[in-house]
Amino acid sequence: MNNCINFSLKETIKFLKKNDNYIILTHASPDGDTLGAGYALYYGLKQLGKQVEVVCPDVIPQDYAFFLCETDHVNREGATLVAVDIADKRLLGALQEEFGESIDLNIDHHISNTRYAKALYLDSDASATCEIMYEVLSGLKVKLNDTIAKALYTGISTDTGCFKYSCVTAKTHKIAAALYDYNIEADVINKVMFDTKSKDLLTLERMVLDTAEYHFDDKCMIVTVTADMLKKTGCKGTQLEGITNISRSVDGVLAGVTIKQTDDNTYKISIRTYAPLNASQICVSLGGGGHKNAAAVILKGSLQEVKDKVLCAIKQQMEETNAWTSAVR
């Protein structure tokens, strides 16, 4: 939609003050950033006396319970729709049909944002939508409290791999420092988000390690998570996020690929890259999208067909960027 208006921070704040009834939408398979930003905005707008509902297309994992709450029931009719951290309307999942064409305001940090909303406040320099939301709430003169600070910290921490990735800036750390003025129990949050796994997940990790394949002089690693493995271990959803990091962790690998079977003939491909490779470009060429270093695409076909497509796209980019000969890592 080309009629999407670019909002500044000031315009965003003005818009959020203006109306009375807001529905905040988070993306499907919700993560810390979409939920943190959504609930932080909820608490903020409640302080301004608005009626506010948070709507998530999927069940919210219990891991986030520490900043969740029962929200209002807002009449769809006449409500103002705000999407947070949703780069593409398809990420609304089950709610795309109901809300996809009528989002009033989209607050996001993904450079790949498809501009589907009526207005967009995009800050692609922000490490997380929660980093933007911190500034939005400041502008709205919302008084932070422990719960809001926890929600914002969770989004920033999870989207940056706990301040690890290249998206982190001085501003990210300054905001984190400000959030430590509240009792956020960051170590507890990080423990849950990054360092807790079940015995079953440990078993799954061993199974996944068994599928490891190396290609292109070991510069590309592929691991596969089959539906059968998930069934055997009972692992699902956000539990699997750590699995995606296995393939990016091996010395010398420039493209780490995780192929996850989501249905008989459907696979979600998550790609993590290091320069000169660009995960977003690889995934866009296959019909997906994402960030420079982390992107994804859903492909149909047999496992081998899917693998071949991905390898072909990676090979092409390796040739274009001379990744074969450049001694980057």
Add this chain to the structure above:
Amino acid sequence: MNNCINFSLKETIKFLKKNDNYIILTHASPDGDTLGAGYALYYGLKQLGKQVEVVCPDVIPQDYAFFLCETDHVNREGATLVAVDIADKRLLGALQEEFGESIDLNIDHHISNTRYAKALYLDSDASATCEIMYEVLSGLKVKLNDTIAKALYTGISTDTGCFKYSCVTAKTHKIAAALYDYNIEADVINKVMFDTKSKDLLTLERMVLDTAEYHFDDKCMIVTVTADMLKKTGCKGTQLEGITNISRSVDGVLAGVTIKQTDDNTYKISIRTYAPLNASQICVSLGGGGHKNAAAVILKGSLQEVKDKVLCAIKQQMEETNAWTSAVR
């Protein structure tokens, strides 16, 4: 040594300005914090026109090469000895005999510091010695540059698990934000420190997972790394730090124990705990020491004897703290 004088930040700065020839000592099995603090101080004192040598009891891993350099050769006679991040003189390893009794100044953040030096600047609220060193260098009016900032960031990041642990404060994040004013390439540093492993290390991880034992209603997990495993995979030294985190990552585990064979009948026990357990107390009771959540001890005996001793100490603390019944995690 009870004659150890407590230095304030101001006294520490004055002391570092006073003399001309400094030898900076790092601890054995050097990590990011001792090396980062040691080299940051080196670069700082060089700016003040001093002769400075950094001495490390062990070979420094190549991972830290990005902030290392050739240092001066300082005559032992008449040199001022500064130990950084060394809680106990025994951690001087091979250099204990030469330097253990004559350290002039010890700059450290470990609450378990044994006060072996003539003067001690201890800030046990600091997440890392590099956090202290940032303030020392500020006080010395040292002009930071990319290399010094990288060294300090490395120490802070590695000692906090990349801003994950409970030792992190607002100050930690404020210092990190200030270091981002330089070209520290934090993502590259963190990639090397946290997310890079060799194929061999992946193999070792699988072997170690096979040794997993659970005790005390699954509140204690023990994994073992034998000398044989290390020989088979060729893994050694700092490569093994990640292994220690396996046992602390399983849901419900309050005491994660890693037993690493260092010799025929010698084992290094690393313990990671969650409240109400206290790793430092457990390890002190066995003759070791460390932090509240992470501590270590070296024990001699057969693997089973060592395991029994450790289990006994953990069991005792579980009883003292009612860890059996308290639903902490």
